Amino acid sequence: MATIRVAIHGAAGRMGQRLIAVASGDKEIQIVAALDRVEHPKLGVDAGFLAGMDPIGVPLADALPENCQPNAMIDFSLPAGADELIALCAERKIPLVMATTGLKESQKEKLREASREIPIVFAPSMSTAVNLAMKLAQMAGKTLADRDADVEILERHHRFKVDAPSGTALKFGELVADAMGITQFRHGREGVTGARPHNEIAYHAIRTGDNPGEHTVIFGMMGETLELTVRCSSRDGYANGAFAAAKFLQDKTNGLYDMFDVLGLK
Numbered sequence: 001m002a003t004i005r006v007a008i009h010g011a012a013g014r015m016g017q018r019l020i021a022v023a024s025g026d027k028e029i030q031i032v033a034a035l036d037r038v039e040h041p042k043l044g045v046d047a048g049f050l051a052g053m054d055p056i057g058v059p060l061a062d063a064l065p066e067n068c069q070p071n072a073m074i075d076f077s078l079p080a081g082a083d084e085l086i087a088l089c090a091e092r093k094i095p096l097v098m099a100t101t102g103l104k105e106s107q108k109e110k111l112r113e114a115s116r117e118i119p120i121v122f123a124p125s126m127s128t129a130v131n132l133a134m135k136l137a138q139m140a141g142k143t144l145a146d147r148d149a150d151v152e153i154l155e156r157h158h159r160f161k162v163d164a165p166s167g168t169a170l171k172f173g174e175l176v177a178d179a180m181g182i183t184q185f186r187h188g189r190e191g192v193t194g195a196r197p198h199n200e201i202a203y204h205a206i207r208t209g210d211n212p213g214e215h216t217v218i219f220g221m222m223g224e225t226l227e228l229t230v231r232c233s234s235r236d237g238y239a240n241g242a243f244a245a246a247k248f249l250q251d252k253t254n255g256l257y258d259m260f261d262v263l264g265l266k
Contacts, residue, residue, distance in 0.1 A: 006246055007033035007070040007094070009085050010077030011047055012040055012060055014160075015099075015235055019074060020051040022239040029243055031058055032070055037081065038062040064088065072246035075100050076238075078162075082107050090114040095249040097242050098122040101167030115256040119249045123259040124167030126241030130215065131259040133230040137172055137217045140226060141179030149219040149226075150196060151176055156206040156214040164205035172217050173201045213238075 006023070010016045011034035023029045034047035040060065048056035064070075073089050074097040075082070082103055087110075089096040098111060101124050111122055125131065141151075153176075155169040165173075165187065173185065184200035213232040218225065232238070241259065248262045260266045 002028075003030050004028055004246055004250060005030050005032045005069075005071045006243070007031075007035060007064060007068070007073045008047075009035045009073060009075040009081070010100070012036040012042055012050055013076060015076035015238060017051040018235040018239045019076065019242060020047050020056070021053055022236055023243070024048075024053060024056075026243060028247065031056060033064055033068050034058050034060050035064060036060055036062065036077075064092075070094055072097060072249055074242050074246060076242070079103050079107060083110060086110050086114050089120075090117040093118055095246070095252075096120045097126075097245045097249070099126050099238070099242055102163035112256055116254055119252040119254055119257065121245040121249060121257045121259065121262060123245075124171040125213075125238070126245060126259065127213070127230075127232060127237040128241055128244075128259075128263060129230050129232070129237060130168060130213075131241075131263055131265065133215070133217075133228055134172060134175055135260070135265045137228050138175045138179050140217075140219055140228065141176040144219050144221070144226075145180040147221060148198070149180075149221050150198065151180070151182065151201045152204065152218045152220070153201060154204045154206070154216045154218070156208060156211045158210045158212065159207050161207060164207070165203040166205070166213070166215075168213070168215055169203055169205070172215060173203065176217065177201055 008016050008019050023031050042060050044059050046055040047058045047060055072095045076099045079102050095118055153169050153172055155166050186200050186202040212235050216229040218227050245262050
């Protein structure tokens with residue numbers, strides 16, 4: 001495969017820095033732009049230096065240069081910048097890997113609209129292991145749909161994460177709910193709640209330390225329990241998945257894809 005020219009939006013963040021570091025070991029990836037918000041204090045600093053590496057000749061910038069045409073844009077930033085980035089990629093025909101979580105429904109609709117102009121991978125998690133666990137949870141939900149199983153989802157992330165439950169936990173819930181015909185959702189419990197309703201999925205969000213991500217889906221039945229747990233020990237799994245998605249987009253027609261498409265799980 002030819003070298004893929006990649007721009008990173010949110011390059012000064014924790015995930016952006018890991019993307020830059022991981023790219024140094026991938027001969028098929030070349031970082032050609034590192035973008036972040038206009039008021040970021042590190043604008044102009046080499047992106048490699050920000051990532052704790054040798055300089056890569058790409059300064060942190062607040063806009064994509066007019067003479068720079070990446071083969072893919074990877075976004076690990078915040079929802080506040082999503083609208084502008086989606087419009088930019090659609091206008092300049094840049095395939096987009098949207099990995100930012102917590103998007104509003106109106107922003108998801110803009111992604112769907114932009115996918116008529118460019119190919120887009122949109123997923124709440126770029127991790128291969130997480131997406132495999134999602135497929136397993138979907139399979140378990142279909143098998144246990146008529147077997148009186150209660151479903152609870154626990155997720156842990158670092159103290160700096162700003163949305164809860166995580167987009168990944170919500171996706172787990174969506175897949176299981178669709179498989180089991182569940183329509184009610186709860187976020188935590190407090191006080192005298194009474195007996196647990198059967199037709200619900202409950203989410204529990206934990207924020208602690210530097211945890212890069214951990215999810216457990218519990219299927220509780222009378223006499224037995226199935227738990228599916230996936231843990232990320234570093235952010236490298238997310239970075240490798242994002243680059244896999246960028247490579248996947250190179251020969252794709254316009255449309256909206258997800259990591260099940262990238263990993264061949266459909």
